[in-house]
Amino acid sequence: MKTGHGRWSGWILLCLMGWTMMIAAAEPSANAASDAPQAQVLIVYYSLQGNTQQMAEAVAEGVARVDGVTARLRRVEDCTREDLQAADGLILGCPTYFASIPGTMKLAMDDWNWKWKVDFTNKVGGAFATGGGQTGGKEHTVISLLLFMLSNRMIVAGPLYESVERGTEWGEMGSSAMTGPLDPGVSDGQRDAARRLGERIARLARKMKDAP
Numbered sequence: 001m002k003t004g005h006g007r008w009s010g011w012i013l014l015c016l017m018g019w020t021m022m023i024a025a026a027e028p029s030a031n032a033a034s035d036a037p038q039a040q041v042l043i044v045y046y047s048l049q050g051n052t053q054q055m056a057e058a059v060a061e062g063v064a065r066v067d068g069v070t071a072r073l074r075r076v077e078d079c080t081r082e083d084l085q086a087a088d089g090l091i092l093g094c095p096t097y098f099a100s101i102p103g104t105m106k107l108a109m110d111d112w113n114w115k116w117k118v119d120f121t122n123k124v125g126g127a128f129a130t131g132g133g134q135t136g137g138k139e140h141t142v143i144s145l146l147l148f149m150l151s152n153r154m155i156v157a158g159p160l161y162e163s164v165e166r167g168t169e170w171g172e173m174g175s176s177a178m179t180g181p182l183d184p185g186v187s188d189g190q191r192d193a194a195r196r197l198g199e200r201i202a203r204l205a206r207k208m209k210d211a212p
């Protein structure tokens with residue numbers, strides 16, 4: 001037979017259990033964000049001498065700044081149909097050859113559509129380029145990459161930057177680095193532009209993935 005004291009302690013224990021269960025139901029799970037499927041941003045690049053690869057790595061760092069998004073880095077020669085299909089965001093980068101996309105990169109991109117029949121619809125895209133010259137066509141290369149994306153039903157965007165003095169925010173078409181003798185290699189500022197590109201595309205890709 002239960003004593004009065006025993007009955008009270010049983011009652012208190014029951015209340016405590018109910019209260020704990022109510023709190024657990026009301027609080028969002030700490031793992032809720034990590035349980036959500038990660039958005040994937042694929043960075044595909046062509047690089048013979050390593051400059052564009054450095055930009056691609058900086059783009060990946062920018063993607064990694066965004067929670068819930070994973071970056072996948074692929075040389076164009078190693079990129080598979082599965083890589084492309086799985087991507088929510090796609091960032092393409094290459095050197096400028098004769099003011100445009102190098103043949104190796106262009107042939108691969110043509111095949112993605114023509115032979116592989118990848119469905120690019122509503123993937124979020126961005127682009128970057130390197131070039132030896134100051135006015136050697138880097139921007140034309142970036143725009144050519146974006147035109148491929150637009151033709152394939154993608155949504156394109158560029159990096160943002162802030163003017164602290166004016167309190168305004170600006171958009172760019174992509175990121176680029178001048179690598180020729182007048183300004184060899186990839187500078188910190190150019191890497192920063194590549195990171196901002198990665199971050200912007202990652203944010204948009206996550207938004208598109210979350211959209212109903």
Ligand SMILES: Cc1cc2nc3c(=O)[nH]c(=O)nc-3n(C[C@H](O)[C@H](O)[C@H](O)COP(=O)(O)O)c2cc1C
Pocket residue numbers: 046047048049050051052053094095096097098099100130131132133134135136137138179180
């Ligand atoms: C065949 C060829 C053509 C090139 N044409 C241009 C050009 O038209 N404009 C330019 O700015 N740089 C040009 N370059 C320089 C490359 O774009 C530059 O060195 C680039 O950063 C190389 O990238 P990578 O180090 O990733 O291979 C050319 C280089 C090669 C090999």
